[in-house]
Amino acid sequence: MSLLAAKVATARAAGALSRRSGRGGTSLPGKLLLRMEPDAVGALARRLRDGNAVISATNGKTTTAAMVASILERGGHRLVHNRAGANMAGGIAGTLLEAAGPNGSIDGDVGLFEIDEFWLDRLVGQLHPRALLLANLFRDQLDRYGELEAIADRWQSVVADAQDTTLVLNADDPLVADLGRERVGTDSVVFFGVEDPAMALDGMAHAADSKHCRRCGAPYHYDLIFLGHLGHYHCDACGATRPAPQVAAERVVLDGLRGARITMRLPAATVDVRLPLPGLYNVYNALAAAALAGALGATPDDIVAGLEEVAAAFGRAETVRVDGHDLLMLLVKNPAGANEVLRTLALEDGEHDLLAVLNDHTADGRDVSWIWDADFEKLAGRLRHVTCSGTRAPEMALRLKYAGVPEDRLTVEPDLASGLDRALAAVPEQPGLLVAIPTYTAMLELRRELVTRGVAGSSFG
């Protein structure tokens, strides 16, 4: 038994022990392994015959990875994938640990890792991915991540050190697209973007970021804005411009909460995709997934079929049946993501019943200021009833009051289980639709509650 194998076995045993004692422990074995063997991620990833791919972004990492997995699995690949979204060093190590077998073997041929935007520099150097997808950067958890420009700077150095890695970048996000500026016109970068002017917004959202040229500091001029600061832009001062995307949504039709239809131009063919996930943000996720999977060799047929059959990731546009109602969970964690969820809800006719759960644990961001940057005003006139729950429930309710929701339509119930009951009881139709918009830890808590009630499957793996 090699030294690494012994450490792998030890870490695994510790994980099993922790699970048996009911302390969960998804990232514990990985963390333990890293303590014994700091290079374990690199060492185990080298066992993957067809290498690995890495995904990072502020929004959409888990869903995009689920799409890529769905595409690659159709192509016959067996993936080692941190499916449950544990995306820091311990989670990646744990995922590899889980798949590692005896005599240097590993159960899978391709690695697919979503990685927290802050951990990218530490992990990409070890993983040496074949392709690196950087999909977007939005204002998020400033207490934890700091300023966007600082993350972009870190990503810049990751990209500079990954010369053998194909970059897959969002052409519509100036902060991200600029990371590929030295590679434009080579086959070591693939850009994706939206080309349908019908998807453009009237103006920039209040909380839009990255309004100034990454190269010269002058304000960008936007011809089209699709989502936050994503759009068609150029800089009049220095001539910087949005790169032409090789993977593009030429035409998009949003079908409310049901999904979207996309005419997607791939390098080899133009295809029609019926995406079962809603909203323009998921169209962006689908473009990113198609571009990344294509860079890894997936065929247009597999891309279409993989996207059309993708299942909602954990708590992201996941629907469960509870008390005779459909409960749709839409994770919200920052203004840009919240705005897209609100925009998607606004596509549906009629008034909505909402369960808004605002937590302030570390993984949510301790600072709940961001709710004032999200445009709840857009939906305020269309809310029949909102139950506000979570550790900062009253502040969520106050945000909605000032967005224009009448106070008699607001209920404050910090306890999530009771909040869920009250929200369900407030839905007048039978069966009706209750939309839950939880922050990250609130989503996990809500799912646990639904599992306890026997209405949701426990999780992955």
Added chain:
Amino acid sequence: MAERTLRVCALYPDLMNIYADRGNMLMLERRCAWRGIGFELTAAGLGDPVDPDAHDLFYLGGGQDRDQQLCAQDLVDTKRDALHAAAGRGAVVMGICGGIQLLGDHYELGTERVPGIGLADLHTVRAIDGSRLIGNVAIEVELPGLDGPRVLAGFENHGGRTYLAAGEVPLGRVLKGHGNDGRSGFEGVLRGTVIGTYLHGPLLPKNAWFADWLMATALGVDPGSLSALDDRLEDAAHQSARHAAGV
């Protein structure tokens, strides 16, 4: 036409808005509307001149480093004199987060020295190790026109340490959190109607009573003269923010 109008000038709202500063504007706007007080919001961006007599409250939020440096120079070049004149005649000039840093004399960022507009006698130094003071915070304040001390609750996230000159008065005393420099126990600055604080972004939604005090001070009326509103939700939100800070 409303009898009175609160005229607010937001300085660089497209650049200095990193922590949801819009929440503060919204709070003032709605609470004016519910009381039949007019509300007028004007934006002053890079290069725009400011009329010191045209506004009752000047608001300066926080921004990313690069944006803040752009604004610092512009403030000195195009707005300093007007803001001094406005404060001199009793208009409120309020700087939050990055805003308090720019109200002072200067901000040292390593070897660089970003100028302030000198409305308050303070200066700010970026911590050598780059560490930030982050977390929920609660401070105790005593403000003119209010009987007894009150609590302001909020969230701070700043790399700068702000030092008040001798004789300069802080906005409040830190109950929980870091405050201006993490040591002195002081938070913010209060000099007449010039107010600076690190309690960022939606400070007013977390402290509706303070929104009213600001509104009254800017309008030049007694805070007690504002009509009462149904503030049950506002009070619950205030308690929630205090609870988060442990007070």
